[in-house]
Amino acid sequence: MNREKQIPISVLVIDDEPQILKLLKLILEAKGYRVFLASRGEEGILETAQRRPDIVILDLLLPDMNGTTVIQRIREWSQVPILVLSAIDQEKDKVQALDYGADDYLTKPFGEEELMARMRVLLRRLQPQDNLQVFRSDGLEVDLVNRRVFFQKKELRLTATEYGILRLLVRHAGKVLTHRQILQEVWGPRGMDQIHYLRVYMARLREKIGENSLQPKILLTEPGVGYRLMILDPEDGIK
Incomplete structure (x- = not known):
């Protein structure tokens, strides 16, 4: 652009x-x-x-x-x-x-x-957001149309909840989402106090995409606040 x-x-x-x-x-x-x-x-x-x-x-x-x-x-x-x-x-x-x-x-x-x-x-x-299809960042690829996720060209098996969290982060890539925002979107109003569930699912997502939980590069923790999905390559992002 x-x-x-x-x-x-x-x-x-x-x-x-x-x-x-x-x-x-x-x-x-x-x-x-x-x-x-x-x-x-x-x-x-x-x-x-x-x-x-x-x-x-x-x-x-x-x-x-x-x-x-x-x-x-x-x-x-x-x-x-x-x-x-x-x-x-x-x-x-x-x-x-x-x-x-x-x-x-x-x-x-x-x-x-x-x-x-x-x-x-x-x-x-x-940038125009009418045809969001595929997100890419540092080997991670999320096909939003076909609901498929790949890392280093290998397809990952995600649960519905894991995919729901990842999809939400992708649609707000680069933006910090608070625990409350993620819980409300994925679990609904009744789950907004279940931060421990969110931490468990984030740990699973990081494990599946091969992230070091102590030094993640893509799924970042904002301590006490929430999470952010990083766009690491200027040529990547949502296409």
């Missing part, structure tokens, strides 16, 4: 720290992005509605409202990718932001390369 060469990708940064706004504007414009800035939550919501940015970078600590409220308000009418960039590093705050609809969470201070990598993954959502 040569979107960056045709129409600049637009980014809205919502943060009340002037230094962060200045830094992000400098970094992103140097990469060819079009950058809009907002220093208050209400202003950010209005800018999102008017500018229709391709991605929103949001701080949780804003002078007029909590960032989670901004997420909720935006999610009422938009599915724009939202990357939370905050100094808050508490698990409960990360989980809350993700449960309310954020797509990823990065803690300040941040590295420029990690920020750009997280943005690239989220921006893949800009």
